[in-house]
Amino acid sequence: MSRPKAAVGHIPDVVIRRLPIYMRALEQLAAQGAPVISSLDLGRQLAITPAQIRKDLSFFGEFGKQGAGYDVTYLLHEIRKILGLDHEWRMAIVGVGRLGRAIASYPGFTAQGFRVVALFDDDPAKIGDTLDGLTIHATSDMPQIIPAEGVTIGIVAVPASQAQRVVDLLVSCGVTALLNYAPISVTAPPTVRIRDVDPVVALQSMTYYLKHYDRLLALAANPSD
Amino acid sequence: MSRPKAAVGHIPDVVIRRLPIYMRALEQLAAQGAPVISSLDLGRQLAITPAQIRKDLSFFGEFGKQGAGYDVTYLLHEIRKILGLDHEWRMAIVGVGRLGRAIASYPGFTAQGFRVVALFDDDPAKIGDTLDGLTIHATSDMPQIIPAEGVTIGIVAVPASQAQRVVDLLVSCGVTALLNYAPISVTAPPTVRIRDVDPVVALQSMTYYLKHYDRLLALAANPSD
């Protein structure tokens, strides 16, 4: 059914970022018991062109059947393998304030194979406390605990003023993937991947369109402009 | 100092999305008392090329001084105007579970001019309760309350199974910008803007690079491949 590409060259980051989107839709389809999906129908569901879906998948192999489409369970499994989601990933949260605690107890991570295994904070009042069965450690203990716990992903949940320091510390401990909740742009060496989670930034770019809504409406009514 | 563009044509969405990133850096610079910043230095701070910053800004006018750079306070003010952040935006949260409550009490929204003015849920046990001084209403009250409260942004914080229904309802009430926290792709007419906030999706695309980390390391050491 599939033949892995001989040499998987350079795959664009935009493509990698769409794979989890495909996964979510496939999970839903699998839950509904749909055995097969075409790029056309998947595209309808996600508002993505069918050609894009086919081209994205073709970077990794041939997963479909002509005339039929893609086997939902099989494709889901293959994408999981491509993304390395066929095993558990261990994460550390730095910053156990209001936000850090909310993240620590979010059930969505565990459900998808992401496990929080270590908590860090620098507030002496918190160090030694237990949260969800995990002890809160001082950030100075990171160099010991992070390798020992097999942590490969760091979650930054400290105030903006502390974020870059924490990123540098995590990177120096060998962490190469960071989920940054601090409302600031942090930088790291190019070998380190960073994804920012900032709802305010998301809102701030939407208001541009709200402001120009009249123009948008006119455009929708008369696309000849 | 600036001359607004005569006809601001079609500005790419990628550009709009970078403006809040520039804003955050400028806010930080303003707080530090830096009067002026060059595209080179701003680019260093954000890991963005200076040419990109200059080109982005040039879509909207001429904000810099040759030989000097950009006046931090002035540029910040101009970007705020461009994005429509010179006044308050009123938002409604749909879904007052664990996540919705965390969002409702997040101080970062208010600090940037985004105010939660209405809460909705369909759980009869919650309707009528008060949270942060706001009454929780039934979703069936949305058509009355949303126009009355001047809500233009909707925050979706319901389970995946409810998300599309809630989106449709919000859109039918005239909301044209949505912040979606549900772990599912929702669709809306092209006049409606949607931004997804899903940390799991962010993680799932980083694991690809973690899996291929060896290759990445080799590439960094010997870029001739």
Add this chain to the structure above:
DNA sequence: GTCTGTGAAAACATTCACAGCG
């Protein structure tokens, strides 16, 4: 000399369109 603003060039991403398979 420094740094902006911007056409032109290069790189990158999406869509088209169709041969070929089931």
Add this chain to the structure above:
DNA sequence: CGCTGTGAATGTTTTCACAGAC
């Protein structure tokens, strides 16, 4: 006949490189 996989064409975004302002 329906749908995939994919080169070729098109569209978009980034980068280059330099004239001109301070």
